[in-house]
Structures are given as C-alpha cells and as structure tokens.
Amino acid sequence: MTGTLELTIVMPCLDEAETLAACVGKARGFLARTGIEGEVLVADNGSTDGSQAIAVAHGARLIEVEQRGYGAALAAGIAAARGRFVIMGDADDSYDFAGLDAFVKELRDGADLVMGDRFAGGIAPGAMPWHHRYIGNPVLSFLGRLFFRTPIRDFHCGLRGFSRAAIEGLNLRTTGMEFASEMVVKASLGQLDIRQVPTMLQRDGRSRAPHLRSFRDGWRHLRFLLLFSPRWLFLYPGLVLLGGGLAVGAALAAGPVRIGPVVFSTHTFIVAALCVIMGVQSIAFAIIGRRFASRYGFIPRSGSHDLLLEALTLERVLLAALGLMALGLAALGWGLWEWARRDFGALTSTATLRAVVLAMTALVTGFQLMMSGFMSSMINIPIQERRVSDPAPDRRTGEA
Template identity: 35%
Template sequence: MVSFVLPTMNEEAGIKECIQRATRALEELEVTGEIIVSDDSTDATPEIARAMGAVVVEPDAPGYGYAYRYAFNTARGELIVMGDGDTTYNFEELPKLLNRLSETDADIVLGSRLAGEIKDGAMPPLHKYIGNPLLTWFLNTFYDAGVSDAHSGFRVVRKEALERLELESDGMEFASEMIMDAASKGLTIEEVPITYHEREGEATLESFTDGWRHVKFMLVNSPGYLFSLPGIVLGIIGSLIMGLGYTGTSVAGQPFGIHSLIAGSLLTLLSYHIGSFGLLSEISSDPIQESRDPITKWVRQHFTLERGILVGVGLISIGSLMVGIFLSRWIQSGFIVLPPLRGDIVAFTLIVVGIQTIFGSFFMSILSNE
C-alpha cells in the first residue's frame, strides 16, 4: 500500500490537479493507495480534497514539518510518498522513484529537481543557482548525505525507515532534518531526476527566513563543524603565532614580535572558548551529527572531573612557576629589571586556560551527571 501525504495551506488552485495526478500514478502502478491531505487552510482546499476522495486531517499546531509528522501517524502504507499540493511536482513520475527504490533497496528516494528539469518560472534564480545548491552543499559537507537536491519535496520513504528517524522539527527545516537524520543513521538515500513545474496559487515560501532556518538547523545539530573545528583551527593558528612571537622568528624578512605574541595569546584563548562550546553542546543536547575530530572524541571518551581538575592544576602550576621565576629575578635586581613581557604573556595564558579547564570540568561534570 502507498500513502500520499500532502501538506497544504491555501492550495485550492492546485490541490485538485495534484490529487488527480496522484490517483493516476496509483492506477498506473496498480497498487492500493490513499491520499492524505494535512491541511491548515482558510480557503476551500479541504473541501476540494474531500470531494475528490482524499483523507483530510487537520494538525493541531502550525508548521510544514508538523503537518507531515501529524499525518504520518495516520498513514497506513508501507511506502510514504511526500509532495506539495501546489502542482510543482508531477506525481505521475512516481513510478520512476519506486523503480529506483526497488532496484537499489533504498530507504529513501528523492526526486531531484537540480539533476532534472526546472521549467521556466518554476523556481526563482536565487533559489536555483544559489539557495538550493548552497544548502545542499552545506548538508552534504556536514552530514555526508551525497545528494544533489536535499530540499526536494517529492520523496518516497519506506515506513520502516521513517519509524527509525527521530523527526522533531515543525518548520521548513523538516526537509533538511529528514536527510540529516537518515544520513547519520546510515540509511540509503537514492535520487532520480524529475521535472519541476510552476506552482498554482500564491507562494508561501519566504526565501531568506526559511533558508536561514535550514542553515541554523544544520549548524546547531553539528557542533563539530560549528564549534570544534573552528576551535581547533584557531588553536593551531594561535599557538603557531605565539611560538613565532615568543622566539622572535622572522618570516619573509618580517619579525614576529610582542604584538604577534599578544594576538596569538588572544586567538589561543578564543579557540579554547569555542572548542569548549562544542564539548558542552554534545553533552547537554543530542545533536544529529556528533563531532568527528579526534580531540573532541578523545575528551568525550576519557573525560572525568578529576582528570579535568588535574590538567587545569598542571597548567596553572606551570604558569605560576614561570611567574615565580620572573618575579624572583625582578626582586633580585632590586626591582629595576622588569620581567620579560614575552614570558609574562605565555605564563598568564597558561594560568587563564588552567582556570577555565577547572571550572569547565565542573560544568561538564554537572551536565553529564558524573
């Protein structure tokens, strides 16, 4: 059995044609099916859908993603077909998606607009050449999804695969969440080229608002890319600049001096802050994609409050020993020869990082209930 699920909001101009196409697809495939319209309209969309034999459900909360999640509870099919009710997708192309599903034993098959044909006027140039390709690139980079059109609304999902996914978003980011969660769980995602048509009725998509929701959702669910990786990169750069500044090394004839040392110290402290956010995010939340870098993974596996305190005390001790040596030399000189500024910067950088490590370890222990 195949269940079509169509989320609608004021789609009276196109819902009739969409249901007709879905019905013809089911007839061509000679399979039992149902068409579920998850509706949040103020126009005649639900009346038209019911008159054509569709099952109309009315979610008790707004949102594109919530409309889908609400309707999934009603769907009885072994295969769930997702699509919009605005005629942009020709549901008579469904056999192509089901053939790919059968041939590859995939869990999800997407109808790729970007790999297929986009009719004139069907997609704004901003979405076609920038928005959708960029969002797809982000998703592939962060989650290894390996798809060409991550935000296509025409999809076939096996019911058993859908039950494995932990879908929670209510808005347009639902399209991203499904691919992200499927990729992180190792589900097989395939694609087939489709034709994307001009919609009937008024568009409800808000380009920048909805685009930002996708990007934000991808970032907050991948703390490794949001926090850990930038923290590591800044830490390497900061430490390198500190080393060059402390030794006074020249590069291409330009010496690294005290100003470089200060900049390196600040970058190192900043990297520690950002990297800590990555650890704390993974402990306090349940991101779809956990950090993959070896440093974060090692800390997660071996962290205990006692070890964190020990590391912090060690850093503070080294920095304090350096400060003690410099202070002793200053006293011996009769308070005339000031301590070396380079050494002071390194010493106090170590002390600050040590103090952060101790308090951060307590905070991590609280979050992880250890």
C-alpha cells in the first residue's frame, strides 16, 4: 500500500548490470545506517543484460516499465513508490546513494523538491564531458532561471528528492530526458518549496557509452523550456518586432530620414511594415499558447493572465481586426484614386507607395488578428459536453 514508508529511493534502469548492484547496495546501506523506514525501487525499462535479476537479488523492489524513455521509467517508479518522500538517481554509480542525509533533512524540514547541485558539490575528473560542464548545462540552467525565475543552478542534476504528493500534483507528462526539466519548471511555476544541496558527481562505472546524447537531448531540453514559456518564445520577440516596426514606420511616415550619409526611405518603411506584421502574429501566438497551456494543465493558471485572456474576447478582437482592415481599405482606396489620377500610369510618388504599404500592412494585420481570435476561441470549447441526444442525469444519483 502506498504511503506506508517514509522514503523510496527510485532508480531508473536500462542495461545497468555493471553498476546496479553497487547502487542498490549503497542505498540499502543508507537506509540501514540512518534507520529510515524505506525501500529501494528499480524501474526497469526493458533491460536485456540481466539487470532485473540483479536488482531483486540485492534486495530492491522491481517494476517493469514497458513504455520506453527516461521520463517514463521515472514516472512509473514515482507512481509505484510507497514512501512519503522519494529520492531519484541514476543507476550508473555516478551519485553516492550512501550519502543522502542532506536530501532527507531538507525534505523533513518541509521542502517539496530538493535538487542536487553538482557545481557546488564537485565534479570528479572525467565525470562530465567538457561541453556539458562549460556550455550545455550552464546555458540551459541559465535559460531555465531566466524563463521561470527559479534559483536552481543545476537544472539537470539526476539526483533529487521530493515529496511524492507534491510532485504527483504537477501532472508531469514528458517521457524522455526532458522529464528532469519538466519537474523543475512545473515546480517553479507552481511555487513549490525548492531547495538545493551540494552533490558530488563521480565518473560512472559503466564500460559502455551513456544513454544521453548531447545534441539530441540538449535540443529536447531547450525545446521544452521554450514551449513552456510563451512569453520568451513569442511575446517578447513579438513586442520587440512590433515596437521597432512602429517606431521606424512612424519616423518614415512623413518622408525619408537621413542619418549621416545614409538615407532611410521607402525600402526601410517596407521592412518596418513587415516587422509590425510579424510582431502582431508573434504576440497572437503568445496569447494562444498561454491560453492553451493554462487551460489544459501544462502550466499553472495565473490570475493576472486569466483576467487579460478573459478580456480578449472574440468579439473585441474582431472589432479591432475590422477597424484595422477598414483603415487599410481606406488607405488602399486613396492609393487607387491617386493611381487613377495619373491615368493608371507609373507611380513615382513615394507618398502614394507609403500609403499602399500602410494599407497592405493594416489589411494583413487585421486578417491575422481575426484568424487568431477564432483560433484562440476554439480553445475555450469544452472537451467533454453532454450531447442533446444523451439521456439527462438522474437528479438523485447524478447518473445517466
């Protein structure tokens, strides 16, 4: 029965016969030394080297996880854990399962998530490739802190402890290596109590290459961070493009601008118009992305964001879109009138050309807003809804 123990030590496993016995032995030794009522659980992800028998022979509880992936193995292990607290760590003997005292201390003190910090605890020679240590991990951890306002220095440390109830409430979904990032991101967005403890990383004891693939898994982590932060992926770039386009367009609306020997004129005006179009579309994507992620539980709901999203009703967006398109049609009509005045000959007036560029910008932007408004409203359609043909529920039992 779950919840009857204080601690479960979970190890995801895929062909770790060389190191699994040492990891399980250290973890069981830690439980015996500290007197903690706990268990060691190995979540096997399809090993073919006899890891399953090794786990059982050395006193671990074994579960078989059919769905492949680091995250899938960990999720299954967490779901099967009997402990109130869970400490997870790789079964490659790179982490010291005999010295988990700092993790347990913080968990007992009320922490929801306790992250190991390998940069504070020390990295043994050869334990981490140089491009992970000096490029990949620092860059991804910096982006994680920037995007999600979390103090975590080592986003991808594989040794971490947590309250099982708190982490299960985060509804973690990923099945690959990005599971580690998802846990930190959602814990930060959910404002859980996150702490860090120094952790030593040793060189793993395997003779084969690690499962981690630097560029593939690094991209998956980066992609995850971007997809879970519509502000940094869409909103901020959109605001820069929109603001820059409007500023440059306003400066050139009355005519060319000379800065030293350089003259900015119609061609720059066209570039500014394109920046406005791209900026508006990017901001619309940010709104749609935030609404989708919040509604379907990918990220926690936010009161301020929800108020803004509720204010952006389809009708209001359509009114703004129609206003822009009306402005565009008016400017386009003026341009056509100017062209007719010249007997539909060559248009050499830059003022006329700027009006046409403004007209097309307003028309395209208005159309984008209209389509984005409908797309955003589709997200508000309920997933489950009783059909008219379905029998009405019984008022006494609530059953159909």
